[in-house]
Amino acid sequence: MDTYRIRGNVVETDETQRHAPLFVISVAAELADLHPQTLRQYDRMGLVTPRRQGGRHRRYSPYDVEQLRQIQQLSQEGVSLEGIRRIIELQNRVEELEAETDELRSQLRAAEQSLGGSRVFAVGPHGDVVTLARGQRPRASTREVVLWRSGR
Template sequence: MLAAAHRHDPLFVISVAAELADMHPQTLRQYDRLGLVTPRRQGGRHRRYSPYDIEQLRQIQQLSSEGVSLEGIRRILALQNRVEDLESEVAELRQALRESQRNPTGTRVFAVGSGGDVVTVPRGQRPRPAGRELIIWRDRQRER
C-alpha cells in the first residue's frame, strides 16, 4: 500500500486504471470529460491516474450502482474533496500551533484602535492610549 503522501501521484496509464477500477477505458475518458475524475496529463496528452483517482472511480461505480445520478456523484465527490482539503488544513494549523507553543518567540504586543484596526507596538515599549482605544498585552513579569 502506498503512503498517504503518494496517494495523489500520477502512476497509472488509462488501461491499467480501467482494469484496477473494473471499468472500460472509454468510461474513464467520459468521466474525465464530465469532470468527475480528472487525471493528470503526462506530456500534455496521456492521462495518468493516481491511487486516489482509482478510489474515486470505484466510489463512482458503487454510487452509480446504488442509483445516484452522475450530477449527484459529482457533488458528492466535490464535497468529499473539500472535506479532505479542510482536514488537511486543520492538521497543518494544529501542527503550527504545537510548534509555536513549544518554541515561543516572545510576547506579542498590539493595540486595537477605535476603528478596529490593529497596530503593532515595538517590543519593549508600552502602548500609549490615545482616546478610547483598547490596549491588549501580556505581562511576562507577572506570570512568573
C-alpha cells in the same frame, strides 16, 4: 523511493504516493473494473481528473482509482452522475479542510513549544500585576481586564 503494491484490484501505497500519477488509462480501468471509455467520459464530466503526461496521455493516481470505484458503487446504488460529482466535490473539500486543520494544529503546537511554558499576566483591581495559571481567569471586580503575555 516510494513504492506501491497491487493486491487483486486494491492498490496499497504510502501517503506520499496517494496522488502520484502512476497508471495509464488501461491499468486504471482494469483496477477500477471499468471500461477505458468510461474513464474518458468521467474525465470529460469532471468526475475524475487525471494528470496529463506530455499534455495528452492520462495518468491516474491510486486516489483516482479509489474515486472511480466509488463512482461505480454510487452509480449502481442509483445516484445520478451530477449527484456523484457533488459528493466527490464535497469529499475533496473536506479532505482539503482536514489537511489545513492539521497544518494549523502543527503550527499552533510549534508556537506553544517556542513560548516554552510562558505565563499569562493580568492587571488586578488595584493596578497590580497578577500572575495567572494557564486557563485561569482573573476575578472580575470591574468589567475592564488587560491581559499581557510575556514574549520570552
